[in-house]
Amino acid sequence: MSTYKSFIGLEIHIQLNTKSKVFCSCKTSFGDEANTNVCPVCMGYPGTLPALNQEAIRKGYAVAKALHCNLAERCHFERKNYFYPDLPKNYQISQFAAPLGTEGWIEIDYQNQRKRIRIKECHLEEDAGKMIHAGDMSLLDYNRTGTPLLEIVTEPDLEFGDEAEILLHELRRLVRYLGVCDGNMEEGSMRCDANVSINLAGQGLGRKVEVKNLNSSRFVRKAIVHELERQAQILDKGAIVLQETRLWNENRDQTETMRSKESAHDYRYFTEPDLPPFSPDKEFLASLDKILTELPLDRKDRMSKAYGLSAAQADFIAEERPFADYFEQTVKLGADATNVAAWLCGDVQKVVNRENVAVYESKLSANRFASLIKLLDKGTISGKIAKQVLDLVFDEDKDPEVLVKEKGLEQLTDRKTIRGLVDQVLANNSKAVAQIREGDQKPLGFLAGQVLKESGGKADPRIVQEILTEVFSLK
Numbered sequence: 001m002s003t004y005k006s007f008i009g010l011e012i013h014i015q016l017n018t019k020s021k022v023f024c025s026c027k028t029s030f031g032d033e034a035n036t037n038v039c040p041v042c043m044g045y046p047g048t049l050p051a052l053n054q055e056a057i058r059k060g061y062a063v064a065k066a067l068h069c070n071l072a073e074r075c076h077f078e079r080k081n082y083f084y085p086d087l088p089k090n091y092q093i094s095q096f097a098a099p100l101g102t103e104g105w106i107e108i109d110y111q112n113q114r115k116r117i118r119i120k121e122c123h124l125e126e127d128a129g130k131m132i133h134a135g136d137m138s139l140l141d142y143n144r145t146g147t148p149l150l151e152i153v154t155e156p157d158l159e160f161g162d163e164a165e166i167l168l169h170e171l172r173r174l175v176r177y178l179g180v181c182d183g184n185m186e187e188g189s190m191r192c193d194a195n196v197s198i199n200l201a202g203q204g205l206g207r208k209v210e211v212k213n214l215n216s217s218r219f220v221r222k223a224i225v226h227e228l229e230r231q232a233q234i235l236d237k238g239a240i241v242l243q244e245t246r247l248w249n250e251n252r253d254q255t256e257t258m259r260s261k262e263s264a265h266d267y268r269y270f271t272e273p274d275l276p277p278f279s280p281d282k283e284f285l286a287s288l289d290k291i292l293t294e295l296p297l298d299r300k301d302r303m304s305k306a307y308g309l310s311a312a313q314a315d316f317i318a319e320e321r322p323f324a325d326y327f328e329q330t331v332k333l334g335a336d337a338t339n340v341a342a343w344l345c346g347d348v349q350k351v352v353n354r355e356n357v358a359v360y361e362s363k364l365s366a367n368r369f370a371s372l373i374k375l376l377d378k379g380t381i382s383g384k385i386a387k388q389v390l391d392l393v394f395d396e397d398k399d400p401e402v403l404v405k406e407k408g409l410e411q412l413t414d415r416k417t418i419r420g421l422v423d424q425v426l427a428n429n430s431k432a433v434a435q436i437r438e439g440d441q442k443p444l445g446f447l448a449g450q451v452l453k454e455s456g457g458k459a460d461p462r463i464v465q466e467i468l469t470e471v472f473s474l475k
Contacts, residue, residue, distance in 0.1 A: 004198040004235065006228050007205050008158035009120075010220075012171060014150050014181040015127060015189040016059045022126050022148035023050030023093060023275075030187050034141040042126075042146035044089030049274050056148035057100065057124060057278060059180040062291035063150055064101025064122040066178060071285075075100045076277040077124075078269045086129035086140055094151075096269045098277075099123035106154075106174070107297055108166045109315075117167055118155040125149050130188070144188070156195065156205065161224035168192060168217040173296040177321045180291065185216050192220050196227045198235065206231070207241045211248055211255055223248040227255050299324055307337035316345055326360040333370035336377055343373065347387055355394055363397045364390070372400040384457050385409050412458040415467070418451070421459060422467050425450045436472050444468060 021028055024041035041048045064071055075098045079091040104119035127147040132139040152171065158164050172183035172190060183190045192214045197206035211227060214220045231241050246255040294302070296318050303324070304314035317327045327344060331337045344359070348369070352359045360366075372393070376386045381404060392403045404410060412418060425447055426433050432443035451464045 003200060004232055005201045006159045006196070006198045007156035008160075008164055008224060009156040009195040010152075010154045010158070010164060010167065011193040011195070012152045012154075012168065013127075013191045013193075014063070014152070014171075014175055014183070016056050016148040016150055016180055017182060017189075018053055018055045018059070018148055020053060021146035022053045022056045022124070024146055026146065028147050030189070032143055034139075034143060037143040038145070042088075043142060050093060050272075052275060052278065053148060058284065058287060059178075059291065060100050060122065060124045060148075060150045061280065061284075062178060062288045063152070063175065063180060064104065065288055066174060066292060066295060067101065067104040067106055067119050067122065067152070069101030069104030069119060069122055071280070072098055072100050072102070074098065074277050074279045077272040077275045079272050080125075081268045082266075084128060085138070086131050086142070086145070088129075088142065088145065092125060092128065093272055093275070094125035095123035100278075106167070106170065108163070108170050109297070110163055110166055115163070117157045120153045120155050122150060122152050125151060156197070161221040161228070164194065164224055165217045165221040168220060170297065172217075173319065177293055177296050178291055188215065191215055192217075194220055194224055194227075196224055196231070197241070198228060198231045207243045209241065209243065209255075210245045212245055212258060214248055219248055219250060222253060223255055226253065230255065293321070296321075296324075303328075307331065307341065309338070309341050313341045313345055317341060320358075322358070322360045326366055329366040330370045330373070333366060335370040335373035339373050339377065340369070343369075347390060351390060351394060363394050368393055368399055375400055375404060379413065379460065380404065380410055382411050382457065382461065384452075385411065388457075409458065411460050412455050413460045413463060415463060418455070418459050418463050419467055421451050421454045422447075422464065422471065425454060426471070444472075 078096045080094045081091045099121040101122035127149040129142040129145040175181040194211045197208045199206035245258045300318040
């Protein structure tokens with residue numbers, strides 16, 4: 001591969017989460033009984049007329065704007081003619097000549113660098129149905145037929161499989177932030193085709209191979225890696241890579257031929273006669289601002305700078321919009337940002353994973369979380385006790401201050417009382433004391449642990465260490 005340059009472009013399809021389909025009033029819920037959400041329009045019966053779903057095109061325009069695209073002042077639909085059993089009309093209503101967004105971009109973090117990937121276009125179309133292959137027969141479910149599908153086409157700016165995986169992850173975050181798609185690839189609401197080619201460095205694009213219907217970001221990465229290696233082996237032999245469409249066989253970890261690659265003219269595009277062109281007015285464009293929000297990569301950058309978070313912490317917290325909102329709400333209530341981030345990424349995450357609940361929907365409200373962090377920062381409770389209080393919040397559904405008072409969990413800071421505990425521990429551990437007197441400081445940690453144990457975990461560890469240091473005249 002060292003002598004070749006790779007060119008990878010993605011075609012990413014996202015199902016827009018409207019209540020009804022893009023050209024009819026059938027509902028779009030996932031998992032319903034097969035062929036129950038259908039009507040004469042989405043089944044392609046003669047004499048039926050499509051009607052454009054305004055919410056679908058609004059959400060499509062919002063995604064295009066978030067991807068920095070030029071928004072079409074006038075877009076229209078075409079019929080894309082091809083036959084598949086899961087497309088009853090034998091054509092798909094799509095956009096070809098005038099998509100709703102063009103010439104945009106999205107950025108990704110790759111190998112500690114920011115990389116910009118150009119977006120060729122965003123176009124709105126209807127989804128096809130679903131085929132289920134069972135032995136020697138195929139079953140058809142048309143519930144998905146007509147679901148609004150936004151296709152985002154990138155330029156061939158990617159070079160590696162892991163770049164493509166990162167791009168998919170970033171785009172998934174973006175559409176979830178906007179609230180236009182749940183991004184669940186396992187349910188088919190986000191799918192991807194990859195266009196892959198290689199050529200000798202400096203000689204431009206190679207012969208493109210399309211890998212279709214990839215339903216996980218991991219499969220996208222693996223399919224691209226395999227395809228790059230396969231094409232390199234072909235060129236190494238002096239042969240020509242066939243321009244074709246291939247499928248990913250996840251059981252064999254390889255791509256396999258599906259059909260020869262179609263060109264645009266093979267689809268015989270022509271203007272959809274039953275749908276008028278769409279021209280967004282000022283009111284429509286203004287309505288996009290209700291969908292748009294600070295995007296995940298921008299939020300990650302801002303939180304990292306504003307709160308002094310590490311790159312890993314900022315990335316983790318910015319992953320989901322409600323999670324990032326929860327973090328910032330907790331900080332606004334007076335909790336230290338670095339401590340909030342550390343607990344969210346550590347102990348809190350462990351508890352919510354155990355409870356199988358999102359933290360922003362859990363018993364640990366932002367107010368309770370801020371209270372817990374402030375109790376810790378003030379020295380009212382120790383870190384060990386804070387973990388105990390965290391568990392109690394989930395077990396008893398009470399505020400941290402109430403739990404600390406009810407359970408008597410305030411941290412012991414009285415030096416005279418702690419000195420008494422130290423003297424008691426020293427008297428019971430003469431061997432460890434002798435070792436320290438002889439210059440071996442290893443037992444100090446053991447003794448400190450014994451003092452904390454005697455105090456029920458409530459003694460301030462810092463004061464315990466100070467007193468032990470004084471007792472043994474250590475510096």
